[in-house]
Amino acid sequence: MITLQLFAAGAIGGFAAFLSLGAVVLLAVAAMCTWERLREIPEAWRNxxxxxxxxxxxxxxxxxxxxxxxxxxPRE
Incomplete structure (x- = not known):
């Protein structure tokens, strides 16, 4: 492989890692929001x-x- 091909493979791998890290962070935020809403349901029901x-x-x-x-x- 030439230097340009190595650079391209590394860039693609870094971009894929960046996207997967972003997906993991978004999934974690979504899970935390869901958990918080599920914890609020019984309190809202009691209220x-x-x-x-x-x-x-x-x-x-x-x-x-x-x-x-x-x-x-007199009744009104």
């Missing part, structure tokens, strides 16, 4: 359930107030 319980309790209070036997208070 959503707490909000639903609070809304249900507020609605129950409103129904209890509406059920009071008052005749002087």
């Amino acid at each position: 959503r359930r707490a909000v639903l319980r609070a809304r249900r309790a507020d609605f129950d209070h409103c129904r209890a107030i509406d059920a009071l036997p008052t005749v002087e208070h």
Whole structure:
């Protein structure tokens, strides 16, 4: 092989190594983002359930107030 061919083979190998390193880094970032999102799912579920319980309790209070036997208070 002549010097130019060696240089070309080395350049191609270096470029392939650079691309594969970039792919590994992108894969690692994607895996970390996925892991973080998966860890947030149970907390989001608990928060959503707490909000639903609070809304249900507020609605129950409103129904209890509406059920009071008052005749002087005008309904709007």
